[in-house]
Amino acid sequence: MLHAAYLMPLLPLAGFVVLAAAGRRIGDPWAGWLGTATVAGAFVVAVITYAGLLGRPSGTAREFTQNLFSWIPVGGLQVKAALLVDPLSVTMVLFVTGISTLIHLYSIGYMKGDRDYPKFFVYLNLFVASMLILVLANNLVFTFVGWEGVGLCSYWLVSFWFGRDTAASAGQKAFLYNRLADVGFLIAIFLVFDKTGTVDYLGIFAHAATIGSGARTAICLLLFVAAVGKSAQIPLFPWLADAMEGPTPVSALIHAATMVTAGVYLMCRISPLLALTGDARLVVGSIGAATAFVAATIACAQQDIKKVLAYSTVSQLGYMFLAVGTGAYEAAIFLMVAHAFFKALLFLGAGSVIHGMHDEQDLKRMGNLRRYMKLTFVTFGIGWLAIAGIPPLSGFFAKGDILDNAFARYKPLWVIGLVTAALTAYYMTRLFVLTFYGDDRWRQTAPATGGHGGSDHGGGAQPHESPSVMTTPLVVLGLLALVGGLLNLPGHHPSFDPLGWLAPVFGGALYNAHQSGTTLWVLGVVDALVAVIGLGAGYAAWWRRVDYPALEPVVLQKSYFIDDIYDTAIGRPGEALSRLAAVFDTKVIDGAVNGVARLARGAGGGLRRIQTGFVRQYAIGIVIGAVALLAYMLTRMS
Amino acid sequence: MTIPGQWYLALGAVLFSIGGLGLLVRRNVLVMFMCIELMLNAANLTFVTFSRMLNDVGGQSLVFFVLVVAAAEVVVGLGIVVAIFRRRKSTTADDLHLMKG
Numbered sequence: 001m002l003h004a005a006y007l008m009p010l011l012p013l014a015g016f017v018v019l020a021a022a023g024r025r026i027g028d029p030w031a032g033w034l035g036t037a038t039v040a041g042a043f044v045v046a047v048i049t050y051a052g053l054l055g056r057p058s059g060t061a062r063e064f065t066q067n068l069f070s071w072i073p074v075g076g077l078q079v080k081a082a083l084l085v086d087p088l089s090v091t092m093v094l095f096v097t098g099i100s101t102l103i104h105l106y107s108i109g110y111m112k113g114d115r116d117y118p119k120f121f122v123y124l125n126l127f128v129a130s131m132l133i134l135v136l137a138n139n140l141v142f143t144f145v146g147w148e149g150v151g152l153c154s155y156w157l158v159s160f161w162f163g164r165d166t167a168a169s170a171g172q173k174a175f176l177y178n179r180l181a182d183v184g185f186l187i188a189i190f191l192v193f194d195k196t197g198t199v200d201y202l203g204i205f206a207h208a209a210t211i212g213s214g215a216r217t218a219i220c221l222l223l224f225v226a227a228v229g230k231s232a233q234i235p236l237f238p239w240l241a242d243a244m245e246g247p248t249p250v251s252a253l254i255h256a257a258t259m260v261t262a263g264v265y266l267m268c269r270i271s272p273l274l275a276l277t278g279d280a281r282l283v284v285g286s287i288g289a290a291t292a293f294v295a296a297t298i299a300c301a302q303q304d305i306k307k308v309l310a311y312s313t314v315s316q317l318g319y320m321f322l323a324v325g326t327g328a329y330e331a332a333i334f335l336m337v338a339h340a341f342f343k344a345l346l347f348l349g350a351g352s353v354i355h356g357m358h359d360e361q362d363l364k365r366m367g368n369l370r371r372y373m374k375l376t377f378v379t380f381g382i383g384w385l386a387i388a389g390i391p392p393l394s395g396f397f398a399k400g401d402i403l404d405n406a407f408a409r410y411k412p413l414w415v416i417g418l419v420t421a422a423l424t425a426y427y428m429t430r431l432f433v434l435t436f437y438g439d440d441r442w443r444q445t446a447p448a449t450g451g452h453g454g455s456d457h458g459g460g461a462q463p464h465e466s467p468s469v470m471t472t473p474l475v476v477l478g479l480l481a482l483v484g485g486l487l488n489l490p491g492h493h494p495s496f497d498p499l500g501w502l503a504p505v506f507g508g509a510l511y512n513a514h515q516s517g518t519t520l521w522v523l524g525v526v527d528a529l530v531a532v533i534g535l536g537a538g539y540a541a542w543w544r545r546v547d548y549p550a551l552e553p554v555v556l557q558k559s560y561f562i563d564d565i566y567d568t569a570i571g572r573p574g575e576a577l578s579r580l581a582a583v584f585d586t587k588v589i590d591g592a593v594n595g596v597a598r599l600a601r602g603a604g605g606g607l608r609r610i611q612t613g614f615v616r617q618y619a620i621g622i623v624i625g626a627v628a629l630l631a632y633m634l635t636r637m638s
Numbered sequence: 639m640t641i642p643g644q645w646y647l648a649l650g651a652v653l654f655s656i657g658g659l660g661l662l663v664r665r666n667v668l669v670m671f672m673c674i675e676l677m678l679n680a681a682n683l684t685f686v687t688f689s690r691m692l693n694d695v696g697g698q699s700l701v702f703f704v705l706v707v708a709a710a711e712v713v714v715g716l717g718i719v720v721a722i723f724r725r726r727k728s729t730t731a732d733d734l735h736l737m738k739g
Contacts, residue, residue: 613735615670619661 002052004045005066005085008093009136011042012129016122023118032108035121039104039128043097050090059504062087065138065202072141076197084138084201088333088505092135092265095337099257099344100128102473106348107249109469110355120160124253127153131258135265139199140189143266147185147230150259151178157254158246170245177239181229188222191215205272213277220273220280223266224287231263231317233291238562240314244306248351251306256313256343261336264320268329268506275327275509285325285406289413289420292318294560296423300430301556304361305350308431311559312387313343315420319402322413327511328405330488330502331398337499338398338484342386345477349380352470353435356463357442363434364546367441372463375471377436379478384432386481388425389531391524394484400527401488407523408513421527422534429538438544490520646687653680667719667729671712678708 015038023031053062063086072079083089104124111120130149137143152175159171193199195215196207211219227233232240243255254260267274267284274281292315299311316339323332354361356373370377386393389400399421406414442463465471488499503510515523541551555561657677661670682701689697723729 611738613738615731615734616662616665623658623662 002049002064002085003066005049005083005136006068007045008042008049008097009083009129009132011038011045012125012132014038016125016129019118019122019125023122026118028112028117029108031118031121032104032111035125036101036104036108038125039097040101042128042132043094043101046090046093046097049085050094053085053087053090054501058501062501062504077193077199079139079141079199081142082138083136085136086505087501088265088268089135091333091337091499091502092261093132095340096131096135096258097128099340099477100124100131100253102476103249103253103257103344103348106252106351106470106473107247109467110249110351111247116160120157120247123153123156123160124250127157127254127259131262134262138201140185140192140201140204141199143269144182144185144189147226147262148182150254150262151175151182151230154178154243154250154254154259157250158243160246160250164245166242167245170239170242174239174243177236178229181226181236184222184225184229188219188226191219191222195219201269204270208272208276211273216273217277217280220270220277221283223270224280224284227263227266227321228287229263230266231260231321232314233263233287233318233321234294235562237291237295237314238559238566241307241310241559244304244310248306248347248354251310252344252347252351255310256347257340260313260317261320261340264317264324264332264336267321267324268332271327271329271506271509274324281325281327282410283325285322285410285413288318288321288323288325289406289416290318291315292322292420293416293423296420296427298556298559300423300427301552303363303552303557305353305363305366305431305435306347306361308363308427309343309346309350312346312424312427313339315424316343316387319399319417319420322406322417323402325413326402326405326409327509328402328513329506329510330499330512331401331405333502334401334488334499335398337487338386338394338481341477341484342383342393342395342481345379345383345474345481346387348470348474348477349376349383352376352466352474353380353463355466355470358463360442363431365442366435367438367546368436369463370436373465375465376474379471379474380436381432382478382481384428386484388428388535389421389527390425390535391528392485394481394487396524396527396531397485397487397489400490400524403527404490404515404520404523405511405513408515409511418526418530422530422537425531425534426538426541429535430542433539433542434546438546441546490524643687643691647684650680650684650687653677653683665730665732667722667731670731671715671719675708675712678704 015035019026019031019035026034056062063084066083066085068081068083070078071081104121107120107124111117114120127150130146130153132146134143134146134150137146155171155175157171158174159168162168162171189199192204195211196204198204198207208216229236240255240260244251246254274284295311295314295318299308299315302308302311316335320332320335320339323329323335352373353366353369353376356369356376357366360366382393386395389396391397399417403414403417403421406417486496486498488497503512541548558564654677657673657675657680660673660676664670664673682704685697685701685704689695719729722734726733
């Protein structure tokens with residue numbers, strides 16, 4: 001059964017090839033169904049693989065490498081295209097393919113009528129294939145292929161509606177931020193190869209102890225730089241908010257559920273290295289906590305429904321890095337999976353709202369949608385409570401797991417996490433109340449502009465519920481967000497421990513604060529209280545109110561002016577530098593080239609005068625030369 | 639009585655100079671050709687003289703090469719001169735400065 005593992009990345013890749021070759025001929029909607037089917041197939045294979053691994057005894061028996069082909073055999077550097085199938089990668093594959101299937105299904109409805117409908121699924125399939133390569137690769141170089149693949153697809157998908165300038169530049173922004181961070185990945189690969197002579201994960205871990213501690217920290221931090229870019233942490237987070245220019249399913253798929261988790265996954269993957277460098281772990285945890293807090297504050301003041309969710313994603317990813325920094329990899333994965341459920345749900349719900357509102361994304365122009373979109377309202381409500389951390393939904397347990405571990409290890413980070421949890425509940429309540437309660441504000445507003453292609457609805461029209469192909473994924477994700485906490489209940493019975501199978505992967509690297517029952521209860525109650533306080537604050541502030549300038553300071557609306565800061569600090573000096581370089585190019589480089597040419601022409605112009613065409617003049621030249629030679633030789637001889 | 643070699647050498651030098659001077663001052667291409675022949679033969683005379691004086695046959699054999707080359711040169715040169723004459727009705731060297739740079 002396990003030998004079919006290669007099918008997991010291969011099926012979406014095959015879907016990509018077929019759709020790229022014949023997508024236009026297949027057309028709407030069958031191209032979408034084909035794309036969905038290949039990803040669903042990958043999910044089925046993942047489930048089979050999962051079952052197969054579960055059938056084996058716990059430990060290294062559940063870990064095997066499937067060699068596909070030898071990719072780069074160069075002397076000491078042997079890079080294979082091989083898959084590492086172990087509980088960690090299979091967990092990732094399960095939720096990536098599962099969520100992707102639902103989002104593909106949803107896209108069939110959401111992208112209906114788009115001019116480039118088949119192309120959308122081409123990119124989507126390639127994206128899933130890249131993500132699976134990233135997750136399943138057994139060495140850093142092969143992971144890097146998937147890493148770049150998701151970056152590239154994210155560029156294509158963010159700027160999918162490239163007719164809009166904002167979408168085109170958002171795609172470039174996403175790509176550039178990722179590329180910048182990828183430099184860290186590349187240097188880390190070089191460093192790893194230099195120190196261990198291999199790029200295989202298992203090979204690296206075998207050498208983990210022999211790498212010098214400085215180099216080990218450097219490797220971990222360089223890989224963390226890559227993860228910071230991909231997972232949108234401080235200081236490389238602005239691209240994720242701009243990436244909301246893409247179609248909403250893309251936001252759900254790439255920028256919530258899967259791609260951005262790649263950074264967290266990478267950190268979990270190198271856990272044996274991280275375990276040996278406390279410094280790197282502290283950096284990871286601190287940046288994670290700081291990002292969680294900063295992004296949550298920004299989310300409190302955004303007006304665009306998708307931007308709120310984008311910053312909320314950044315914030316939740318911060319939590320995951322906090323967990324990684326703590327060493328609680330299991331908790332990080334737990335939140336990653338739970339977050340994939342509820343954030344995909346929230347994004348798809350937001351997409352449903354945007355679709356129903358005829359491409360309106362401004363929270364201030366929504367309102368009272370619960371009367372018009374019942375199913376979206378209910379499922380979105382579940383997502384809201386889940387991310388807010390209300391027990392017994394998945395978010396409460398996942399976030400609680402991280403906070404418990406942080407409490408045991410780094411108390412200051414725990415405090416930040418707790419404050420962030422309150423903020424999370426607050427801004428999500430704001431979002432929810434503004435969208436689904438209040439007056440029918442969309443009646444008074446001007447028609448929405450922009451939006452996805454082919455839409456010619458006027459604004460102010462009656463919102464409508466989305467088609468069933470879009471609501472079905474919402475219902476499924478809603479159920480998952482509801483019960484996702486079961487994956488890792490605190491104080492669970494050993495016989496039911498779905499995430500516990502991850503523990504052998506992390507081995508000694510895993511930190512698990514086994515705290516007493518009382519502590520767990522107290523921390524749980526504190527978490528719940530904080531969530532309820534945030535919820536209440538959100539209600540108190542935004543119930544029956546639309547404008548509350550004091551709660552939406554400009555500094556937060558503009559995300560701490562981070563774009564302006566980068567523009568002034570990096571953009572403008574960079575521009576000045578390139579202008580200087582341009583001057584150097586035209587004056588110095590071109591000057592040198594033209595100067596050589598001018599020299600040759602001048603010399604030729606001077607010398608051509610000698611060639612008079614008179615034979616007798618040449619003859620006298622010969623005579624004079626001969627006489628001169630003779631005279632010289634005679635003087636030498638005497 | 640034998641005439642000393644120096645006389646021959648002097649004669650060769652005089653002939654060579656006459657040839658060279660003629661080459662420089664005359665404009666008729668045919669006359670310039672004859673001057674060149676004169677210079678070549680002056681050189682031949684010098685070769686033979688040295689061959690006698692130094693008792694070395696190398697100089698005499700070299701003369702044959704010079705004669706052959708001179709003959710070939712005359713063939714080509716006169717061919718060119720005839721061709722030019724046909725086109726321009728003149729064989730004045732200074733009129734032929736098409737190769738002016």
